[in-house]
Amino acid sequence: MTAKTTETYPFQNPDSPLDERVNDLVSRFTLDEKVNLMCQYQDEVPRLGVGAYKHGTEAAHGVAWLGEATSFPQPIGLSCTWDEALLRKIGSIIGDEARGFYARDPKINGLTLWAPTVDMERDPRWGRTEEAYGEDPYLAGKLSAALVQGLQGDHPLYVKTVASLKHFYANNNEIDRGTCSISIDPRNKREYYLKAFELPFKEGGALSMMTAYNAVNGVPANVNPEVRDIVKGEWGMSGFVVSDAGDVTGTVDDHGYSASYKEAVALTIKAGVDSITDDHPRFKEAIREALADGLLAESDLDVALRNAFRVRFRLGEFDPERNPYASIDESVILRPEHAALSREAARKGVVLLKNEGGALPLQGARLGKVAVVGPLGGIVYRDWYSGTLPYSVTPADGIAAKLSAGDVVFRGGTNRVALRSTTTGKYVRLGDGDAALAATAVDAANASVLETTDWGWDSHTIVALENGKYLTTNDELVSATSTQIWEWFTKEVFHLRRTANGDVTLTTWNDRPVVVDADSGALRVVDGSKDDAETFAVEVIGDGLQEAVEAAASADAAIVFVGNHPLVNGKETIDRPDITLAASQERLIQEVYRANPNTTVVVVGSYPYAFPWADANVPAILYSSHAGQELGNAIADVLFGDFNPAGRLSMTWYKSVDQLPAFLDYDIIKGNRTYRYFEGEPLYPFGYGLSYSRFEYDNLALDRERLGADDVVTVRFRVMNNSDVAGEEVPQLYARALRSRVKRPNKELHGFRRIALAAGESAEVTFELKAADLAFWDVTRDRYCVESGEYEVMVGASSADIRLTASFAIDGETVPPRDLYRATSAANYDDYAGVFIGEGPNGGDCVVVDDPSAGAWIRFDDVELGEGAGANGVELVAAAAAPAAFEVRLDAPDGPIAASGTVEGAEGAKPAWRAFAAAATGASGRRSVYVTLRGPARVAAIRFLK
Numbered sequence: 001m002t003a004k005t006t007e008t009y010p011f012q013n014p015d016s017p018l019d020e021r022v023n024d025l026v027s028r029f030t031l032d033e034k035v036n037l038m039c040q041y042q043d044e045v046p047r048l049g050v051g052a053y054k055h056g057t058e059a060a061h062g063v064a065w066l067g068e069a070t071s072f073p074q075p076i077g078l079s080c081t082w083d084e085a086l087l088r089k090i091g092s093i094i095g096d097e098a099r100g101f102y103a104r105d106p107k108i109n110g111l112t113l114w115a116p117t118v119d120m121e122r123d124p125r126w127g128r129t130e131e132a133y134g135e136d137p138y139l140a141g142k143l144s145a146a147l148v149q150g151l152q153g154d155h156p157l158y159v160k161t162v163a164s165l166k167h168f169y170a171n172n173n174e175i176d177r178g179t180c181s182i183s184i185d186p187r188n189k190r191e192y193y194l195k196a197f198e199l200p201f202k203e204g205g206a207l208s209m210m211t212a213y214n215a216v217n218g219v220p221a222n223v224n225p226e227v228r229d230i231v232k233g234e235w236g237m238s239g240f241v242v243s244d245a246g247d248v249t250g251t252v253d254d255h256g257y258s259a260s261y262k263e264a265v266a267l268t269i270k271a272g273v274d275s276i277t278d279d280h281p282r283f284k285e286a287i288r289e290a291l292a293d294g295l296l297a298e299s300d301l302d303v304a305l306r307n308a309f310r311v312r313f314r315l316g317e318f319d320p321e322r323n324p325y326a327s328i329d330e331s332v333i334l335r336p337e338h339a340a341l342s343r344e345a346a347r348k349g350v351v352l353l354k355n356e357g358g359a360l361p362l363q364g365a366r367l368g369k370v371a372v373v374g375p376l377g378g379i380v381y382r383d384w385y386s387g388t389l390p391y392s393v394t395p396a397d398g399i400a401a402k403l404s405a406g407d408v409v410f411r412g413g414t415n416r417v418a419l420r421s422t423t424t425g426k427y428v429r430l431g432d433g434d435a436a437l438a439a440t441a442v443d444a445a446n447a448s449v450l451e452t453t454d455w456g457w458d459s460h461t462i463v464a465l466e467n468g469k470y471l472t473t474n475d476e477l478v479s480a481t482s483t484q485i486w487e488w489f490t491k492e493v494f495h496l497r498r499t500a501n502g503d504v505t506l507t508t509w510n511d512r513p514v515v516v517d518a519d520s521g522a523l524r525v526v527d528g529s530k531d532d533a534e535t536f537a538v539e540v541i542g543d544g545l546q547e548a549v550e551a552a553a554s555a556d557a558a559i560v561f562v563g564n565h566p567l568v569n570g571k572e573t574i575d576r577p578d579i580t581l582a583a584s585q586e587r588l589i590q591e592v593y594r595a596n597p598n599t600t601v602v603v604v605g606s607y608p609y610a611f612p613w614a615d616a617n618v619p620a621i622l623y624s625s626h627a628g629q630e631l632g633n634a635i636a637d638v639l640f641g642d643f644n645p646a647g648r649l650s651m652t653w654y655k656s657v658d659q660l661p662a663f664l665d666y667d668i669i670k671g672n673r674t675y676r677y678f679e680g681e682p683l684y685p686f687g688y689g690l691s692y693s694r695f696e697y698d699n700l701a702l703d704r705e706r707l708g709a710d711d712v713v714t715v716r717f718r719v720m721n722n723s724d725v726a727g728e729e730v731p732q733l734y735a736r737a738l739r740s741r742v743k744r745p746n747k748e749l750h751g752f753r754r755i756a757l758a759a760g761e762s763a764e765v766t767f768e769l770k771a772a773d774l775a776f777w778d779v780t781r782d783r784y785c786v787e788s789g790e791y792e793v794m795v796g797a798s799s800a801d802i803r804l805t806a807s808f809a810i811d812g813e814t815v816p817p818r819d820l821y822r823a824t825s826a827a828n829y830d831d832y833a834g835v836f837i838g839e840g841p842n843g844g845d846c847v848v849v850d851d852p853s854a855g856a857w858i859r860f861d862d863v864e865l866g867e868g869a870g871a872n873g874v875e876l877v878a879a880a881a882a883p884a885a886f887e888v889r890l891d892a893p894d895g896p897i898a899a900s901g902t903v904e905g906a907e908g909a910k911p912a913w914r915a916f917a918a919a920a921t922g923a924s925g926r927r928s929v930y931v932t933l934r935g936p937a938r939v940a941a942i943r944f945l946k
Helices: 018-028 031-036 075-079 084-104 137-152 186-193 195-202 226-234 247-253 261-271 280-292 298-314 336-348 395-400 544-553 583-595 612-617 628-639
Strands: 053-058 112-114 162-168 208-211 240-242 351-355 370-373 408-411 415-421 428-430 436-438 450-454 459-464 469-473 478-482 493-498 504-507 514-516 523-525 535-542 557-563 599-604 620-624 695-702 706-708 712-721 727-729 732-737 748-752 755-757 762-770 776-778 783-785 789-796 802-811 831-833 835-839 845-849 856-864 874-880 884-890 897-903 914-918 926-934 937-944
Touching: 018 298, 031 280, 031 298, 053 240, 075 084, 075 137, 075 336, 084 112, 084 137, 084 336, 137 162, 137 195, 137 748, 162 195, 186 195, 186 776, 208 226, 226 240, 226 261, 240 298, 247 261, 261 280, 261 298, 336 628, 370 395, 370 544, 370 583, 395 408, 395 557, 395 628, 408 544, 415 428, 415 544, 436 478, 478 523, 544 583, 557 583, 583 599, 583 612, 599 628, 620 628, 695 789, 695 802, 712 727, 712 755, 712 789, 712 802, 732 762, 748 762, 755 762, 835 856, 874 884, 874 897, 884 914, 884 937, 897 914, 926 937
Parallel strands: 053 112, 112 162, 162 208, 208 240, 370 408, 370 557, 557 599, 599 620, 706 802
Antiparallel strands: 351 620, 415 450, 415 535, 428 436, 450 459, 459 469, 459 493, 469 478, 493 504, 504 535, 514 523, 695 712, 712 762, 727 755, 732 748, 732 789, 776 783, 789 802, 831 856, 835 845, 845 937, 856 926, 874 914, 874 937, 884 897, 884 926
């Protein structure tokens, strides 16, 4: 909302070109006003009619943290819809409701929304898997672009809201996220990690972006010049970039990259970040210091503020009468049609993983009794970025609505217990206030009855049944006072660890020991290790597993709901310890199935899981993300056939973590990560999902069999619903190079479409595939290359279910031999061992020996050395903290030595980059060249000297 002013300025003329208005406004700010406009909460400038404004409202799957709002499935669930049109509708509704909250309080409820998260999910152990759109950059990019289009609207100038893409880039781990540096070589960067961001900028028109906490190749994300050079330069992003909360502080305090806040903020702004999401007083002062010391110029602030205010102009702030979205008011929030779309999205995101013998859909008329069991069956959880749910339909409620009254029995499978201190002999009795008190009597009559839910890996949540509240802690005492599990720190988690004799010890969310106070009997939290915790005997009052088994045995069908709590064992700041279900949930599935073979398992979760036993034994399995207010209705609709499932997995589901490389290994090419390179057999492949219908494919045709590098091939085929059930299918187009100079994907997604077909109906599906889409990043020339050769298109129902194939040729380029007589970046290797990528001289990359005591090498293929290379030797631009040896070898890491030398050591805070030369002999012809390294070496470049 614009502040009042009585004067008229050129920037207030809505008929003037946008950039003229922006430039005029920014030119009128004083330097002090400019400084005060550089942070997330922008100050009011009354004399110019500029109102206060906040950058950043969370909206991952609905407006969050501002009150009751329509809730959609988690983004990982939305990605399973494979439905761009649906994502545009959802984005539009989120944008509408954000406008409604803005109308309620424009100073607090901003219109720049921190969504979507488009980070590549190359590893399912990431604690924030729920927030993003899968492992494939094309799928994630397309769905994100569609959501962005919905959020921002379709007016040529004005926008409904602004989408801020998160988090640029290589952000797929929580462990050490604020201190780690991710090693990304040029091919992984260009072909994978950047691709997901490129599409929502180029196709979606996203007007904002947030940087990440991690560093990439030694450079913290907020000072990475690729923000300026690639996002704003190559991709033409015209909006503004915001740092993540505390990002700039972390440049100093966590990464140790900058010596002072003034240096950090200067580097951040110069790299292309336009708005600082850190402590405002501290960083306004840091900006002033940077200006005074010449680290920043006023013109640097002008660039940033032009980017930020260009967006505010497009939001219609300065001429609301012309903005078609300005009239949206509070009445738009929670409209009935929004709830209907929430249910549609939740249904479309359900993935049918197994349906042996037509176990599903359930026939409600034939079922006398259904047992709903499991910890996810009677509740709807929200994650950290969820809004406040206006209502929630649990799975048990949704199923009960499909059946007659009394036909559903719910058992959570959770135990009800009493705890007795083995030190005092007294039972725990919980107060409603600040303390949990031990009962004065030693008998169980006065004990609190506690319902415990085991989430695996010793993590439990505990409810005191006398008041129905969760146990929590203020970090001093334990009490039963929490009505929900939803805060930044999940203090309702307690670690219960079994001792050898079956007793348990109790520690808090952050593993501090809980003891019984000798004087008051209160459960007190103390400093120390988990070994210092009080030991309690557990007396089982109600055996949840046995109750679940008994309910299943007496029912016509059993439905087991398992999965995760979104804030336990995997969330922002916490990565998952494994990809399995909790051991207690695995046992629940097995015991219920043994009691009733007519069992269906429903996994409600934020990530992929590994459950080979259930896959091998249970006849029917469904997956849904935590899907918000309509979760129960959506799952029931699918279970009983009121909705035919067509969700598809957006990530590979592995059989175990043994099929995954090290968690922090981001090299998907060498590590054979994701469906693109994975060579093993997954539990469920990328793009997989079953239906109650049966679909067949035929008549694949290409409109041309040979393309130039700038050409497009049209791919046509027919999909038929050869069943008596109407349904939706998601045909998927993949392609691959049959031969290449470099390692290429086994297949990669280039098209998908969700189509509805009536029983017996068929449809022709058409995709266009550009030859340019099949380019790879040529490290020998630092650019994309469309390689000449044979290619194959593959059409099917998943990445592993290919129904039709056809080949075609491209007349493109042949990569010329490498010229190592030119200075060549060491990071432009073809292969490597024992190195990672760090920061080199002048902002470039270098390779760093990972273990100085072990051997390491980098390889350059197809090098033309001529008749006798390196008459004047070989030169490395390198640095080392201590002397390090290098050798240039031919054909293999232990092949013939062409040169050898030493990188002299030089201690210091920054690497001392120098050129080191060595005589070369015996190098000729077309060869692979290895540079082997031993010692603490960093190598930025190599070249042979003529």
